[in-house]
Amino acid sequence: MAHASEDGRQPLVLLVEDDPQDAFIVEELLEDSGLKVRLEWARSVDEARKALVRLRPQCVLLDLGLPDSHEFSALSAVMEKAGDAAVVVLTGLAEEQAGLAAVTAGAQDYLVKGRVEAEWLGRTLRYAMQRKQAEQAAVALHAERMRAKENERLERGLLPKPLLQSMPIEVASRYRPSRGAATLGGDFFDVVESDDKSVHAVIGDVCGHGPDEAAVGVCLRIAWRALVLSGVTGAALLRRLERILEAERPGSEIFVTMTTLVLDPDQRTVRIWRAGHPGMLLHQDDTVSLADPGRSPALGLPVEVDWHQDVLELPKGGGLTLYTDGLFERRLPGEPLTWLGEEGLLDLASRHAHLDGEGFLDALLADVESVTAPDASADDLAVVHLRWKDES
Numbered sequence: 001m002a003h004a005s006e007d008g009r010q011p012l013v014l015l016v017e018d019d020p021q022d023a024f025i026v027e028e029l030l031e032d033s034g035l036k037v038r039l040e041w042a043r044s045v046d047e048a049r050k051a052l053v054r055l056r057p058q059c060v061l062l063d064l065g066l067p068d069s070h071e072f073s074a075l076s077a078v079m080e081k082a083g084d085a086a087v088v089v090l091t092g093l094a095e096e097q098a099g100l101a102a103v104t105a106g107a108q109d110y111l112v113k114g115r116v117e118a119e120w121l122g123r124t125l126r127y128a129m130q131r132k133q134a135e136q137a138a139v140a141l142h143a144e145r146m147r148a149k150e151n152e153r154l155e156r157g158l159l160p161k162p163l164l165q166s167m168p169i170e171v172a173s174r175y176r177p178s179r180g181a182a183t184l185g186g187d188f189f190d191v192v193e194s195d196d197k198s199v200h201a202v203i204g205d206v207c208g209h210g211p212d213e214a215a216v217g218v219c220l221r222i223a224w225r226a227l228v229l230s231g232v233t234g235a236a237l238l239r240r241l242e243r244i245l246e247a248e249r250p251g252s253e254i255f256v257t258m259t260t261l262v263l264d265p266d267q268r269t270v271r272i273w274r275a276g277h278p279g280m281l282l283h284q285d286d287t288v289s290l291a292d293p294g295r296s297p298a299l300g301l302p303v304e305v306d307w308h309q310d311v312l313e314l315p316k317g318g319g320l321t322l323y324t325d326g327l328f329e330r331r332l333p334g335e336p337l338t339w340l341g342e343e344g345l346l347d348l349a350s351r352h353a354h355l356d357g358e359g360f361l362d363a364l365l366a367d368v369e370s371v372t373a374p375d376a377s378a379d380d381l382a383v384v385h386l387r388w389k390d391e392s
Contacts, residue, residue, distance in 0.1 A: 010036050010037055010038050011037045011038070011057075011058040011059060011129060012037065012038045012039075012040065012055060012056075012057040012058055012059075013030070013037045013038070013039050013040070013057060013058070013059045013060070013061055013125065014040050014041075014042060014048065014051055014052065014055060014057040014059070014060045014061070014085070015027075015039060015040065015041050015042070015061045016042045016043075016044075016045070016047075016048040016060060016061065016062045016063060016066065016074070016078065017041065017042075017043070017061075017063045017066075017090070018043050018044060018063065018066050018067055019063075022063070022090075022113065023041055026039075026061065026121070027039060028118075029116060029117070029118045029121045030118075030121060030122065032118035033118040033119055033121050033122025033123075034118075034119070034122055035121075035122035035125060035126055037059075037125070040055060040057065044066060044067075044068050045066055045068050045069050045073070045074050045077050045078070046068065048060070048062070048074075048077070048078055048081075049077060049078075049081050052078065052081040052082060052083070052085070053081060056083065056084075056085075057085050058084070058085055058086065058129055059085055059086045059087075059088065059125055059128060059129050059132075060078055060082055060085050060086070060087045060088070061088050061090060061125070062074060062075065062078050062087060062088070062089050062090065062107075063089075063090045064089050064090065064091055064095065064098055064099075064102065065091075065092060065095075072101070072102065072105060075087070075089065075102055075105060075106075075107065076105075079105075079106055079107075084132070084136060085132070086108040086125075086128040086129045086131065086132035087106070087107045087108055087128075088107065088108060088109045088110065088111060088124060088125060088128045089102040089103075089107050089109075089110045089111070090110070090111055090112075090113055091110060091111070091112055091113065092112070092113055092114075095112075096110075096112055099111070099112065108127075108128035108129075108131045108132055109124050109127065109128045109131075111124060159173065159175050159188070159189065159382070160190055160221070160225075162190075162191035162192070163190075163191070163192040163193065163225070164191065164192070164193045164199070165193045166193070166197065167193050167197055167199050167265070168267075168388060168389040169199055169263070169386060169387065169388055169389065170319075170356070170357050170385075170386070170387045170388075170389055171191050171357070171384065171385070171386055172356075172357030172358045172360070172361050172384070172385040173189060173361070173382070173383065173384040173385070174361045174362075174365060174381075174382070174383045175187065175380070175381070175382050175383075176326070176365070176380060176381050177209075177380050178209050178326075178379055178380045185205075185206070185208070185209030185210070185213055185214060185217075185326075185379065185380030186204075186205060186206025186207070186208065186209060186213030186214055186216055186217035186256075186380075187203075187204070187205050187206075187217065187324045187326065187380050187381060187382035188202075188203070188204050188205075188206075188217040188218070188220065188221040188382065189201070189202060189203040189204070189221075189322065189382050189384045190202050190221050190224060190225050191384065191386065192225055192228055192229060194228065194229060194231075196265070197265040198262050198263065198264055198265060199262070199263040199386070200228045200233070200260070200261070200262050200263075201260070201261050201263070201320075201322065201384065201386055202221070202224050202258060202259065202260040202261075203258070203259050203277065203322040203323070203324065203382060203384055204217065204220060204221070204224075204256055204257065204258035204259075204277070204324075205256065205257045205258075205277070205324040205325065205326075205382075206220075206254065206256050207253075207254060207255050207256070207257075208254065209379065209380055212250045213254070215248075216245065216248055216249050216250075216254065216256070217256075219244065219248050220241055220244060220245060220248075220256065220258075223240070223241060223244050224237070224241060224260070227240055227241070233260075233262055233271075234260075234262075234271070234273055234307070234309055235273060235306060235307040235308075235309070237260060237273075238258070238260065238273060238275055238299065238307045239307075241256075241258070241299060242299040242300060245299050245300050246300065249300065252302075254300060255276075255298045255299060255300035255301050256275070256298060256299040256300055257275060257276040257277040257278075257298045257299075257324075257325075258274075258275045258276070258277055258298070258299060259272065259273070259274045259275070259277040259280070259322060260272075260273050260275075261273070261320075263314075263386070263388075267314070267316075267388045268313055268314050268315075268316070269311060269312075269313060269314070270311070270312040270313075270314055270320070271309055271310075271311055272293045272309070272310045272311070272312055273296075273307045273308070273309055273310075274293060274294065274295040274296060274307075274310070275295075275296055275297065275298050275299050275307055276295060276296070276297050276298030276299075276301075277295070277298075277324075278323065278324070278325050278328070278342065279291055279292040279293070279342060280320050280321060280322050280323070281320065281321035281323075281345075281346070281349055282312070282314075282318065282319075282320060283318055283319040283320065283321065283353065283387060284315040284318050285315070285317075286353045286354040287350070287353050288321075288346065288349045288350050288353040289346070290342060290343070290346045291312060291320070293310035293312060294308055294310045296308055314388070316388075317387070317388055317389075317390045318387070318388065319357070319385065319386055319387025319388065320385070320386050320387075321349070321360070321361075321383060321384070321385045321386075322383070322384050322385075322386075323345075323381065323382065323383045323384075324379075324380075324381050324382045324383075325379065325381075326379035326380050326381030326382075327345060327365075327368060327381045327383060328340050328341055328342050328344065328345040328368075329341075329379065330368065330372035330373075330375065331372060331373045331375055332344075332371065332372060332373060333372070333373040340368065340371065340372055344371075345364075345368070348364060348367040348368060348371070349364055351363070351367065352364055352367075357385040357386075357387055360385060361383055361385055364383070365383070
């Protein structure tokens with residue numbers, strides 16, 4: 001059958017009709033309708049399936065009375081392959097109820113053979129395509145809203161409120177999703193105070209980003225809080241978290257870097273266990289330095305490991321900033337290819353060492369964004385700042 005137009009920008013209509021005379025009538029009506037489309041003809045359900053995959057039309061005009069179909073099998077077969085195409089069914093004079101049933105089953109509209117005029121046909125096809133686009137937009141909007149709500153739930157699980165009672169410690173935190181599609185990742189942190197007045201903190205990073213990794217991060221963060229509040233710390237804590245990770249992760253390739261620490265009630269001693277995680281910033285008065293205590297392998301790797309404790313002495317009123325690698329594993333603009341790195345991060349942090357926790361994190365993140373190149377592959381990041389309050 002000849003095309004109504006060879007203009008590739010015009011919508012493509014696939015007519016599924018076994019009767020050549022009826023097909024000719026449809027072609028004539030379309031030419032008279034004023035609707036500019038390209039028309040292709042399939043004579044059977046089998047031909048229609050192949051044409052739908054090959055041509056990807058914007059609209060299908062489907063005769064329900066095809067010889068190789070039974071009741072609504074033709075409609076089911078076409079809708080299965082139609083993808084984004086609108087579907088308008090054609091029925092006989094005595095089958096108008098079948099047209100209504102087809103619309104109920106998912107078709108955009110129906111027409112009765114013998115009652116179709118050119119203008120009516122053009123308007124019906126145009127509205128059907130617009131209706132299909134509106135349906136798709138509504139579905140996409142609903143899916144986006146559901147993803148946003150799920151991200152909100154996951155983010156609440158990844159980034160909880162600190163559970164503190166009486167110890168004089170300030171906590172500030174920030175989280176940024178990956179730059180590419182604002183995708184929630186598996187970075188997490190938590191801060192709690194136990195009954196013995198110790199303050200416990202954790203920061204972790206599930207490799208990769210997406211809902212699966214975020215769910216693993218939520219699971220580990222909640223498990224960490226429960227274990228800490230029940231008195232489990234240090235290497236024993238990491239061993240149990242690794243067992244949970246191995247049970248909950250979607251694949252054996254998923255691993256987690258983590259730093260967990262205990263700030264003792266004397267406000268000076270910090271006991272630290274690092275499982276493959278980056279270092280931290282040490283705050284003293286108006287200066288910042290890079291602390292890099294001993295590091296053991298990440299959780300979830302196929303190696304035998306024992307996580308060792310390191311002890312760090314804090315100056316009076318001192319503090320720590322913990323972070324994930326998304327904060328510093330960022331490209332600098334220009335050539336040759338260079339990275340910010342932890343030393344570059346320290347240079348930026350030193351400019352703002354005099355600020356309080358909230359101000360320090362805001363200024364640091366702003367500087368990181370300003371000096372690094374836009375990169376759609378940049379990882380998500382989490383930062384948490386802990387500092388003893390000056391009670392003198």
